[in-house]
Amino acid sequence: MPAYPEEVFAAAVDPVASGVGGEAALFAEYAWTGRTIEYHRRRIQERYGTRPAAEDGEDKLAEWPAEEVCPVQADRGELAAVSARAASRPSSAPSAITTGSGHGADPFPTRGRDDRPMTPDPSAATARPPARSSRLPALDGLRGVAVIGVLLFHTGNLDGGFLGVDLFFALSGYLITGLLLKEVKTAGRVSLVSFWGRRLRRLLPALVVVLVCVTLAVRAVGPPQLVRTTLADGPWVQLNLLNWHLLAESAGYWNRFGSERVFEHLWSIAVEEQFYLVWPLLVALVALGGKRVGDRVALLAAVVSLASLVWMAVLVDPADPTRVYTGTDTRAFSLLLGALVATARVHDLLERTVERAPRAVSGAAAAAAAAVGALWLLADGTTSLWLYRGGLFAHALACALLIGLCTQAPRGPVPRILSWAPLRWTGTISYSLYLWHWPVIVLLSPEATGLSGWWWTALVCAVSTCLAVLSTHLVENPVRFRASWASGGRGALAFAAVMAALALVWVAVPAPAPPAVDVTALD
Incomplete structure (x- = not known):
């Protein structure tokens, strides 16, 4: 798998925490895995279901044990750490999630895809990440x-x-x-x-x-x-x-x-x-x-x-x-x-x-x-x-x-x-x-x-x-x-x-x- 910046990896896992959203998140996951954006539109909706928030209002995702995760999905501990590091550098996320040339260029160009630069969701910096889990x-x-x-x-x-x-x-x-x-x-x-x-x-x-x-x-x-x-x-x-x-x-x-x-x-x-x-x-x-x-x-x-x-x-x-x-x-x-x-x-x-x-x-x-x-x-x-x-x-x-x-x-x-x-x-x-x-x-x-x-x-x-x-x-x-x-x-x-x-x-x-x-x- 080609090496991508942490911001791309983090956006593929948790677009809100990484400071990007919408199509930018889809593109990040597309760049990370080499899959098409259309593929991930379907798979994100089908496989990444939402989880009700904890009764006390706290997100308990980090407490869930690794052995309880669906093993074909990403490891929460590793990905949460990467997302946290990316979120601490919000200014770097937009430059990484862009098309065209440079460090964040799309390595898998697709015919017909919109090549406009993708910008972060302005509300992402303050929005609470949705309670989401790979636990089935x-x-x-x-x-x-x-x-x-x-x-x-x-x-x-x-x-x-x-x-x-x-x-x-x-x-x-x-x-x-x-x-x-x-x-x-x-x-x-x-x-x-x-x-x-x-x-x-x-x-x-x-x-x-x-x-x-x-x-x-x-x-x-x-x-x-x-x-x-x-x-x-x-x-x-x-x-x-x-x-x-x-x-x-x-x-x-x-x-x-x-x-x-x-x-x-x-x-x-x-x-x-x-x-x-x-x-x-x-x-x-x-x-x-x-x-x-x-x-x-x-x-x-x-x-x-x-x-x-x-x-x-x-x-x-x-x-x-x-x-x-x-x-x-x-x-x-x-x-x-x-x-x-x-x-x-x-x-x-x-x-x-x-x-x-x-x-x-x-x-x-x-x-x-x-x-x-x-x-x-x-x-x-x-x-x-x-x-x-x-x-x-x-x-x-x-x-x-x-x-x-x-x-x-x-x-x-x-x-x-x-x-x-x-x-x-x-x-x-x-x-x-x-x-x-x-x-x-x-x-x-x-x-x-x-x-x-x-x-x-x-x-x-x-x-x-x-x-x-x-x-x-x-x-x-x-x-x-x-x-x-x-x-x-x-x-x-x-x-x-x-x-x-x-x-x-x-x-x-x-x-x-x-x-x-x-x-x-x-x-």
Whole structure:
């Protein structure tokens, strides 16, 4: 990409903050990308939707985490910094955004375009930038759907709701891979330390709070066996190896969800964390080749996905499919199919399809959503053996396709439905809600509450949601957005201190005495 002055780059991102507006902004984006002005007139209207201002009147855009951004759009932190620098030099913007000759000349002349010099909008210097974001509401809606499905599954109301975990996997693979590829494109490499630091700030605080609070609650009111399994499972959760720990204990997934464990749902968090450890390393190695990184990442994701599918079909035990359902190696395709859709090759294909056949894209999104919904209604983890011989792969592929289509055509019918405010709100607290819901189910069981059916489900959902809201706003968001100590060297020290303190919990909390065995009864 040719080098352009910062003012051109800033105008392409935020025309108001950079001191230009109207046709000048369109031209700036045209000069930056080489696309036609007409193309950007359509794309700006379609893809850069407005976001309501925050209730307190402040623009919260800078607080939004990078992993929540649509990865095929620009990185907010980087672009906001450039826009701010450009805005501090308003006198330079007009000279950069001009046609003709000189530093701001149009490098992509187009027949029939008005070649008059473009001047900044006089009102731009005082006008407040419109609240605008590249965050896609439909993706929040998908998170909401996923966590609702899991809640309904664990409360016995939707047999196929466990597939919500696969939707989470596909979303994670898509968003993370998009961020990694964008970093390769802009910086030429992947900063693994920075990536893992962001992941820790995103996931660790709420997880630590849940682990400590639930362990203390179980020790205070739980039966002895529940206390023992909690203290035994906790260190493996901390190490992000819980799925392998449970497999080593021969704990069957489909029959172990009961009153004996409060952390067993965190097997999926362990799978994701293992993905976050290995996949960035592979992308970084691919990036060392320099050219066609996106294509090679796409090929890698496709090949490993197929290998994971074959491995699942080989290993599946019809009597108990736990090994293939919770093993990282056999579930990798759920994450990697999302990663595949995030690559430039697939992204460009979807983008061209949206431009040429928008109705067909809307139909494809509806078909993908219908396929996902049908599988959730029909699937059963214990009797649907077809799930492990291609069904889970097909479901993950439908989820990845739905994510890609919602990203490329966010104004379509399906993305609009997924953008329904309650779904979006549920999606914003989905991580904490997932962490809290299973301990609440165990501790507020039907036996403990005297409730059953939908009354019990309503109680579990209400308590879990309250805890998730508190966790999101008091723990997650402050550490992610406002804790300056959570990054750099101080962040590393804080991480080490938290891990050490958490390790002490498993030692300091006293375990109940093992049950006595009456040897005389054995005679």
